[in-house]
Amino acid sequence: MQIHDKDYSVSTDKSKLDLPLIHAFLSTQAYWSLNIPFAIVKRSIENSFCFGVYRGDRQVGFARVITDFATIAYLGDIFILPEHRGKGLSKRLVGEIMAHPDLQGLRRWMLLTSDAHGLYRQYGWKPIAGADRYMEIANPDIYKTSAI
Numbered sequence: 001m002q003i004h005d006k007d008y009s010v011s012t013d014k015s016k017l018d019l020p021l022i023h024a025f026l027s028t029q030a031y032w033s034l035n036i037p038f039a040i041v042k043r044s045i046e047n048s049f050c051f052g053v054y055r056g057d058r059q060v061g062f063a064r065v066i067t068d069f070a071t072i073a074y075l076g077d078i079f080i081l082p083e084h085r086g087k088g089l090s091k092r093l094v095g096e097i098m099a100h101p102d103l104q105g106l107r108r109w110m111l112l113t114s115d116a117h118g119l120y121r122q123y124g125w126k127p128i129a130g131a132d133r134y135m136e137i138a139n140p141d142i143y144k145t146s147a148i
Helices: 019-028 038-046 089-099 117-121
Strands: 002-004 008-011 049-055 058-067 072-080 108-111
Touching (some): 019 038, 019 058, 019 072, 072 089, 089 117
Antiparallel strands (some): 002 008, 049 058, 058 072
């Protein structure tokens, strides 16, 4: 899938993804994945449904969806490079993800965010209902202590 406007495009073509750029952002600027090793980023992309945002041939944004394409999806690692923010690209990216034909009819979507609640609310996201049902194993410092 590829959608264009005059300045930016969104694509699900993994061959276009700039892995060094994605790794650089996630490992140095993203609060949720600081110090993440390149090998982990590469493997996560290989095993996810990915969306790139491009200005011409240069990647300026990214998101990945972890999904079975039938019942559930987790939206993660979504970002727009700082110099391209303020142009509606995050809204466009989330809109393209939520409208993608392969992601329709899912029973549940999930994501974690500390600062973008307003963006996601525009697309129907809400705080988890029945949060007492959810459980997790969280290792927030794994990239600091891992030998990967």
